[in-house]
Amino acid sequence: MDIYFSPLACSMASRIALYEAGATACFREVDPKTKLLEDGSSYLEVYALGLVPAIRTEQGDLITENAAVLQYIAERYPDADLQPVPGLERTQMQQWLCFIGTELHKGLFALLFDRKLPADTKAQALQKAESRFAYVAEHLAFREFFLSRFSVADAYLFAVLNWHIATPVDLKRWPVLADYYARLKERPSISRALREEHALYAAEQARHKAA
Numbered sequence: 327m328d329i330y331f332s333p334l335a336c337s338m339a340s341r342i343a344l345y346e347a348g349a350t351a352c353f354r355e356v357d358p359k360t361k362l363l364e365d366g367s368s369y370l371e372v373y374a375l376g377l378v379p380a381i382r383t384e385q386g387d388l389i390t391e392n393a394a395v396l397q398y399i400a401e402r403y404p405d406a407d408l409q410p411v412p413g414l415e416r417t418q419m420q421q422w423l424c425f426i427g428t429e430l431h432k433g434l435f436a437l438l439f440d441r442k443l444p445a446d447t448k449a450q451a452l453q454k455a456e457s458r459f460a461y462v463a464e465h466l467a468f469r470e471f472f473l474s475r476f477s478v479a480d481a482y483l484f485a486v487l488n489w490h491i492a493t494p495v496d497l498k499r500w501p502v503l504a505d506y507y508a509r510l511k512e513r514p515s516i517s518r519a520l521r522e523e524h525a526l527y528a529a530e531q532a533r534h535k536a537a
């Protein structure tokens with residue numbers, strides 16, 4: 327399986343899920359600026375929109391969209407228990423994957439990272455996100471994870487919350503979320519993914535500087 331990713335992007339959730347499963351994959355780095363892969367070929371030929379993550383399955387199919395990619399990994403490695411069995415809890419996991427993807431990832435962080443957006447648009451997005459963070463914090467208040475055990479929804483939320491470091495989002499305002507983030511950071515799959523992706527990110531920045 328090939329996984330297309332960019333360091334510290336939302337695709338880090340896929341790396342976390344794979345490490346949770348003790349699985350291996352061919353990680354193919356996409357330069358977010360040039361859309362080039364390490365071998366110099368264009369990622370746009372793999373996926374015309376140039377978004378990560380994407381998976382090329384062993385059968386040759388291309389799967390895109392974080393929520394689908396993560397569920398594919400969970401399905402591919404069932405022994406890792408990365409998603410609940412079909413039923414209400416599975417639906418709740420899908421609900422959280424969609425929530426993270428739309429309300430937090432695209433509805434907030436993607437806007438904060440967009441250099442072309444005016445400051446007041448970003449301020450509005452931050453304001454709107456308050457209720458979203460409070461909602462997630464309320465859900466996680468007496469829980470270790472989104473569901474009864476770690477799932478790919480936690481992998482996705484961690485990857486997204488990790489962006490608070492590079493944005494004005496102050497996680498301390500929601501102590502439940504700050505605790506959740508700190509706790510998950512210590513998980514072996516997550517600390518390994520973070521360590522590796524930080525190193526790749528630093529190398530990517532150095533390449534851009536030198537170019």
Ligand SMILES: N[C@@H](CCC(=O)N[C@@H](CS)C(=O)NCC(=O)O)C(=O)O
Binds near residue numbers: 358
């Ligand atoms: N709807 C997509 C969005 C993925 C996405 O926005 N990925 C970002 C990285 S976190 C990306 O590839 N951005 C590059 C770009 O916008 O060109 C999904 O859920 O997978």
